[in-house]
Amino acid sequence: MTPPSTGPRLRESLQGIPSYKPGRPAPVATGRTMYKLSSNENPFPPLPELEEAVRASVHVMNRYPDLACGRLVGSLSERLDVPVNHFAPGTGSVALLYHLLQAVCEPGDEVVYAWRSFEAYPIAAQAAGANRIQVPLTADARHDLDAMAAAITDRTRAVIVCTPNNPTGPTVSHRELAEFVDRVPSDVLIVIDEAYLQFIRDPQAADGLALYREHPNVCVLRTFSKAYCLANFRVGFAIAHDPVAEALRACTPPFAVSTLAEEAALAALACENRLLEQVEVLVKERFRVVDGLRAAGLRIPATEANFFWVPAGAETDDFAQACEDAGVVVRAFPGDGCRVSIGEPAANDIVLEVGTRWAASHPG
Incomplete structure (x- = not known):
């Protein structure tokens, strides 16, 4: 029966x-x-240039966008001096985080992050089947990197550092983050979320891109949503070494970034x-x-x-x-x-x- x-x-x-x-x-x-x-x-x-870029690309709405987001990635590659194959574009940096954790986590693995931090982190970790390891912020609302390093175990697959931290605001200094990265095992992915990079004025703030250049297990997330006025278009990108970047692209849905969004991002770079x-x-x-x-x-x-x-x-x-x-x-x-x-x-x-x-x- x-x-x-x-x-x-x-x-x-x-x-x-x-x-x-x-x-x-x-x-x-x-x-x-x-x-x-x-x-x-x-x-x-x-800006009018952004609106015009979107209007000019509406006529191709019946066609699929460029799978590789090639023009935008090429422009970013030249600006940031990063190889094209180290980029993974996506629908905002938060979507890329979801895909990153899917790429590195098996059920029962661990993801370490500060708390309180961006509220999507525990959702992305649990969606990937990972256990959420939340490390309390310090009394002044900053990342406690010593405690985060101590929370890493042999089941840890990713550590997330949000700088400046959402929602509390403080950034991590470059010296602090560099020392932290040196303490993290090389087989653990370190995700540096720089969604608010353009608003930083502290000269001592961490430079995620510099740490990516030095460490194969560092991945940097950035977005066009905040400083570039494109929150509605959902354009972000990750920078990581192979094979992380390749795995991330494999986990990202095809045609994620629309032509309209790509053209808007290119226009934003042109009038940066x-x-x-x-x-x-x-x-x-x-x-x-x-x-x-x-x-x-x-x-x-x-x-x-x-x-x-x-x-x-x-x-x-x-x-x-x-x-x-x-x-x-x-x-x-x-x-x-x-x-x-x-x-x-x-x-x-x-x-x-x-x-x-x-x-x-x-x-x-």
């Missing part, structure tokens, strides 16, 4: 897998503007100077807001990204609600804190006002 159907059998490792929670959009409010500061998006509208001028504006706004909130009494960790962290602890939801009541939506991590993106000056002014009132009513 055929047993009653219970549906398809799914992998046991996916049970209880956390779901990714995007930043909430700003609600519509009558009589005032609401601002979305919950997703680390670039608030500047796309103007885009980086916008980044400089955001960095200055970051200094203005963070300095103001610290002067008011809030304990804001060092940040080198396009966001900052408010360690509100048990009152995180209350702080997020106070921001929304004033006109801005921030990203709340209940029990830990709020990540606040740098946005338009008007939105940043609201955050300054809310933060100043909050500090006055929550001394110490």
Whole structure:
């Protein structure tokens, strides 16, 4: 007798897998503007050159894109002095991370990363069947690289370092990261996530590309989503030595990056100077807001990204609600804190006002 159907059998490792929670959009409010500061998006509208590049490529929407994303990879290869075969393009750096862990992890293997860090890390690790080894941040919201090195076992297949760290903001110094890389076994993949690279102003910050050149087990992730205003087009790339780059390309779905996205990324590289001028504006706004909130009494960790962290602890939801009541939506991590993106000056002014009132009513 055929047993009653219970549906398809799914992998046991996916049970209880956390779901990714995007930043909430700003609600519509009558009589005032609401601002979305919950997703680390670039608030500047796309440059005309980017829009024109997309419009000019619409006529090929009935054709498949270039599987190798050859024009973009070729341009990046020249700019970064990296061999073409060391690139793997994909739909944003986060998708490439998923594919990387699929490439290196067997069921029961381990992935080590800081926590709290980018919330996609535990999802990607569990989706690959790996055990998640979360190493707490230091008291000042930085990676504890000594503790991360100590957490590595013979089952560890990958270690992820997010610098600057999302959602808390601090970067890892080059000296710290170089010493850490030297301590990691050569058969463990070290993933350096540099999604916010262009916002760094600390001269001591880690240079992932330099470490990749020195160590065959280092892979660097970068994206066009933040500094280049292309979050919606999902264009990212990984840089790694063979055979990691080859394995990553094998795990990436074919035709992942559309022609429209590739042309937009090429246009962004062509007008990079103007885009980086916008980044400089955001960095200055970051200094203005963070300095103001610290002067008011809030304990804001060092940040080198396009966001900052408010360690509100048990009152995180209350702080997020106070921001929304004033006109801005921030990203709340209940029990830990709020990540606040740098946005338009008007939105940043609201955050300054809310933060100043909050500090006055929550001394110490």
